[in-house]
Amino acid sequence: MVILQTPPRDDRCDDYRSMSGKRALLRSGNAAAALLLLGIIAGTGAVLAVAGFDISRAFIALFSGSLGSWYAIGSGTLVRATPLILTGLAVAIAFRAGVLNIGAEGQFLVGAAAGAAMALGVKAPGAIVITLSLAAGAAAGAAWAAIAAVLRSRFHVLEVISTILLNFLAANLLSYLVRGPMQEPTHIYPQTLTIPDAAQLPRLGGATRLHLGFAIAVIACLASWWLIRFTAGGFRLRAVGANPHAARSAGLIDVERVTMRAFLSSGALAGLAGAIEVCGVTYALYENISPGYGYTAIAVALLARLNAAAVIVTGIVFGALEAGGASMQRDAGVPSVVVSVVEAGIILALVVVQRVRISDYGTVSR
Amino acid sequence: MSSTAAAFADATVRTATPLVLAAIGETVVERAGIINIGLEGVILSGAFGALVGATHGGLAGGFLAGAVSGVAVAMLFALFVVKLRCDQIITGTAITLLAVGLTGTLYRGLYGASGAALSIATLSPISIPVLSKIPVVGSGFFEQPAITYGLYFLVPATWWWMYRTHAGLALRAMGESPMAAEAAGIRVDRVRVAAIALGGALGGLAGATLVLAQAGTFAENMSAGRGFVAIAIVVLGRWHPLGVALAALLFGASSALQFLLQAMGLALPYQLFLALPYALTLAALAGVAGRVRAPAALAKVDDE
Numbered sequence: 071m072v073i074l075q076t077p078p079r080d081d082r083c084d085d086y087r088s089m090s091g092k093r094a095l096l097r098s099g100n101a102a103a104a105l106l107l108l109g110i111i112a113g114t115g116a117v118l119a120v121a122g123f124d125i126s127r128a129f130i131a132l133f134s135g136s137l138g139s140w141y142a143i144g145s146g147t148l149v150r151a152t153p154l155i156l157t158g159l160a161v162a163i164a165f166r167a168g169v170l171n172i173g174a175e176g177q178f179l180v181g182a183a184a185g186a187a188m189a190l191g192v193k194a195p196g197a198i199v200i201t202l203s204l205a206a207g208a209a210a211g212a213a214w215a216a217i218a219a220v221l222r223s224r225f226h227v228l229e230v231i232s233t234i235l236l237n238f239l240a241a242n243l244l245s246y247l248v249r250g251p252m253q254e255p256t257h258i259y260p261q262t263l264t265i266p267d268a269a270q271l272p273r274l275g276g277a278t279r280l281h282l283g284f285a286i287a288v289i290a291c292l293a294s295w296w297l298i299r300f301t302a303g304g305f306r307l308r309a310v311g312a313n314p315h316a317a318r319s320a321g322l323i324d325v326e327r328v329t330m331r332a333f334l335s336s337g338a339l340a341g342l343a344g345a346i347e348v349c350g351v352t353y354a355l356y357e358n359i360s361p362g363y364g365y366t367a368i369a370v371a372l373l374a375r376l377n378a379a380a381v382i383v384t385g386i387v388f389g390a391l392e393a394g395g396a397s398m399q400r401d402a403g404v405p406s407v408v409v410s411v412v413e414a415g416i417i418l419a420l421v422v423v424q425r426v427r428i429s430d431y432g433t434v435s436r
Numbered sequence: 437m438s439s440t441a442a443a444f445a446d447a448t449v450r451t452a453t454p455l456v457l458a459a460i461g462e463t464v465v466e467r468a469g470i471i472n473i474g475l476e477g478v479i480l481s482g483a484f485g486a487l488v489g490a491t492h493g494g495l496a497g498g499f500l501a502g503a504v505s506g507v508a509v510a511m512l513f514a515l516f517v518v519k520l521r522c523d524q525i526i527t528g529t530a531i532t533l534l535a536v537g538l539t540g541t542l543y544r545g546l547y548g549a550s551g552a553a554l555s556i557a558t559l560s561p562i563s564i565p566v567l568s569k570i571p572v573v574g575s576g577f578f579e580q581p582a583i584t585y586g587l588y589f590l591v592p593a594t595w596w597w598m599y600r601t602h603a604g605l606a607l608r609a610m611g612e613s614p615m616a617a618e619a620a621g622i623r624v625d626r627v628r629v630a631a632i633a634l635g636g637a638l639g640g641l642a643g644a645t646l647v648l649a650q651a652g653t654f655a656e657n658m659s660a661g662r663g664f665v666a667i668a669i670v671v672l673g674r675w676h677p678l679g680v681a682l683a684a685l686l687f688g689a690s691s692a693l694q695f696l697l698q699a700m701g702l703a704l705p706y707q708l709f710l711a712l713p714y715a716l717t718l719a720a721l722a723g724v725a726g727r728v729r730a731p732a733a734l735a736k737v738d739d740e
Contacts, residue, residue, distance in 0.1 A: 117538060121545020170525055217718075225722040230473065230525055231671065232721065234664045235714045242711035250705055368529055405544040407656070410537030417530035421522040 106423070110415035117411055118404060127402040135397020136390035144278025146397070149351060151389025153178065153363045155287040156343035158370030158381045158388075159294055160336040166298065166376050167332030168311040173218060173233025175364025176240030177211035177340035178347075183247055184210035185345025186262055186355035189269035190252075196268040203269055204286075204345045211341015212334045214240065219333040223326055229333070237364065245357050252355060261356035271350035283346035288382055290339065295379035307332055340364065361392070361406070369413045372420045388413070440699040444692050445576025450650065452681075452688030453584045454479070454642035458666040459673065459680045460587075460594055461638030466670055467598065468631040469611040469733035473528025474513050476663025477535030478636050482506040482643025484539040487654040488546075490556045490647070498556070498648045499583075499641065506640015507633050509535060514632040518625050524735050532663070540656045547654075559583065559649040581649040583641070587681070595677040607631065611731030639663070661714075668717045674728045683720075690716045 118125050136147050157174040164171035185207035192199045218236055221227040245260075254263045271281040298304035309317040310328045317323040343363065348355055370388050374380035395409035458479055465472050472478070482502040489501025513531050516522040559581040568578040598604035607627060610617035614624045642662070647654055669687060673680030694709035 117541055118545070121542045123545055172525075172529060221718070221722055227718075227721045228671070231664065231668050232718060234661070235668060235718050238661045238664075238714045239711050239718075242707045242714075245710075246705050246707035249707075365529070365533060368526070369533075372526065405541050407537050407540035407544075410533045411541065412537075414530045414534030414537060417526060417533070418516060418522075421516065421526050421530070422520050 106419035110412055110419065113415060114408060114411050118408065123404045124402060128398050128404045131398045131401040131404070132394035135401070136394035141278055142393065144276060144280045146393030147386060147390040148280050148284055149389075150392040151386045152281075152284045152287050152350070153343040153347050153360070154366055154370050154388050154392070155291060155381055155385030156346065157340050157363050157367035158374065158385050159287075159291050159378055160339035160343070161367045161371035162374060162376045162378055162381055163294060163298075163307075163332055163339070164336035165371060166311045167307045167329055168314060169329055169333050169336065170228075170230045171215065171218070171233055171333060171336050172230055172368070173215065173236050173364070174336070174340040174367045175360060175362065176233065176237035177214045177337045178344040178360050178364050179240040179244050180214045181207035181211040181341025181344030182348045182355055182359050183244055183252070183344070184341070186265065186348045187252065189265040189349055190262060194268070199269045200271060200349060203349050204342055207345020208338040208342040211344065212338040214341065215333050215337020219330050222333075223330060241357075244355070244359075248356055262354050264353050265349065269349055270353060271346065279351070281350035283350040286346065287343075287385070290342075291378050291382045295377070298378055340367075362410070366392070366413055369417045372417055372424070375424060440696060442575050443695050444689075445573045446579075447692035447695055448685060448688040449576050449580055449584060450688070451691050452684040453580070453587065453649070454645045454662060455666050455669060455684040455687060456587050456591065456681050457645065458639045458642040458663060459669040459684055460590060460677055461635035462666055462670050463673070463675055463677060463680050464594065464598070464607065465631050465635040466734055467608050467611045467675060467731055468628045469614055469731055469736070470517060470628055470632060471524050471528070471667070471735045472510070472513055472632065472635060473525055473667065474509070474531030474535075475528075475635070475639050475666055476659055476661065477532035478506045478509045478639035479643040479646075479663045480532075480535045480539050480657070480659040481509045482640030483647045483654055483658055484543060484643070485640060486644035486647040487556065495557065495559055495648055499644045502644025502647070503637045503640040506638070506643065507636040510632050510636020510639065514629045518628050518632070521737050523737065536657060543654060543656060556648065556652055558652045583645050583649055591677050591681045598677060608731075611733055614733050642666075665713070665717060668721055671728070671730070672717070672720050672724055674724070675731065686720070687713050687717060
C-alpha cells in the first residue's frame, strides 16, 4: 500500500545523475520493477495469444529449455550466456566511458571470422592454436571498433550511427567470406569447414556442452570490475563517462585517449566473444552465427547497471531467456524472436527505473 | 546502354523513395531536438501494418494501416522520451528490438510458421505524360508509383514549412534551445510529440512502400537497416529537407550501381554491392559530419 517512499540512496551517483521531483512515484524502485516485470510477462503472453500460439506450452518449453534440468542449465543457459556476458561487458565498458557502442554485433561477427580463419589455418598444438584464434578474434573486434572510434575522434561522426552501419558491413563481409574464400571445399553449404579438434575449446567437464569460454567470460568480467574499480585507469574511465568536461578541466584527464581505449577494449571483448563462439560452440563459421547477441548485450549491460561483475549474473539471465526461446521454437513452435519483445520490455523498464543516461555529455553533442 | 541508364535511374529513385519518406520525418523530429534511433522499428512496424491492412482493406487500407502502425510505435517512443524523459538512444534501440520481436512473432503466428511467401497486389507505376519521355532520367523519375510523386510535394512543402512559417521556426528553435523556446511561449513537449508522430507516420509509410509498392510481400526484418541509413542520411543532408532528399538519392544511386557494374560485365561478389551503400554512407558522413552542426539540443534530456 505504500505509494510514496523515500528513494533508496543511490551510491552510484557518478553514473546516474539526479532526478527531478516529477518522477517520485517511479523512484520506488523495487515495487515498480516487479510490476514492470509482470507487465512484460503479461505483454509477451498477450502477443503470443494474439499470434495464436499455445501460451502454456510456450512457457513450459521456455522453462524446461533454460532451467528445467542440469543439462539445460549447462548446455543451454550457460552456453548461451557466454557470448552475452562478453558482449554485455563490452557494452558496459563502452557506456561507462560515454561511448555509445551499438556495434558489438558487428565486432562479434568479424571476431568470429578472424577466429575461424586462425583455427582453420594454423596447424599447431591445441593451446597455441586456441590462443591464436581467440587473440585474432579480439584483435579483429578491436580493429572493427577502431573504424568507428577514428570516425568519432577525427571526423566527429556519431558512433551510434557508424557502429550500426558497421554492423551491416560486417554481416555482408561474413556472408561474402562463407560463400567465397572461406567456403568449405565442396562449395555446397554457405559455411566453413569444421575447425580441427585441436582448435576446439575444451569442455568444462560433466556431460554438458559447457566450454572453457564461459570461464574466460567470467574471469574477464571480474578482472574488468577490479580494473574499473581499483585502478587509476578505471577511475579515469568512470570520470570521463560521468562528465568529460569536468574530467578534462578538473582532472587533467586526456579524454580522447580514455574514450579511444574504452572503445577498442569494448570491440576486443565483443570480437573475443565471436571467436569463442566459433571455437567453443559452432565449430564452423556461417552467416547467422549470432542471433543478435550484440543487441541483447545492451540489455545485459543495462540490467547490470553497467557494473562489470554484475554482467555475469545478467548475462546468465539473458542466456536463460535465449536458451528458453530456442527450446520454445523447437518444442512449441513459437518463433524464438519473441524473446526480443521480452528484452525490449526489460530495457524500457530499466531506462525508466534506473534513469540511465548515456547521451547527455560529450558524445552526441560536441 | 540507354536502357541500362534508365534502369539505373529507376533503381535509384525506387531505393530512395522509402528513404526520403523516413528521413524527412526524422529531419523534423531531429530539428525538434529528438533523435529517434527507433526509426528502424517504426519502418518495420509500418511494413507489417501495411501487410495486415492490405489483406483486409486493399492498397489504401494498407498504406493507412502502415502509417497508423508507425504512429503507434512512435507514440510509445514519445511516451518514454518526452513524457518520462528517458535516454533517447537506449529507448530507440529498445523500440527497434521490440518491433523486430513483435512483427516476427505476429507474422509467423498469423501468416504461417514457414512465413510462406504471401503475395499482395502492389501499387502500379503511373506514367506522367511528356515528363516520362525525357531521355535517360524521365522514366526513373516520372514512371513511378504514386507514393513517389507524393514526395515531389512533401519535400518542398517541408522545406517551406520549416523555413518560412512561424511554426517551423518554433520547431527549429526548440531543437537549439528548448528552454528558450519554452520561455518564448512554445509548448515544447507538445510540439515534440507532434513531430515524433509525424515522423512515425512517414516512417510507417516508408515501411508500407516497401511492402505495397516494391516487394509485394512482407519478410521478417525486411526494413534491413533502412531506418539507420535514414538517420545517417539526415546528417548527410545537414538536417535540411532538400539536402536530405539529395542524400537519399545519392544512397539510392550507390545501391543502384550494381545494375551499371553488372551491365559492364564485372563479376564481383554480390555482397560487395549490398555493402557498398553502407560503406559510402560512412565515408560521406566522415566528409560531412565535422563541418555541419547538429541541432544543439539533439538527444539531450532536459530536466525542468
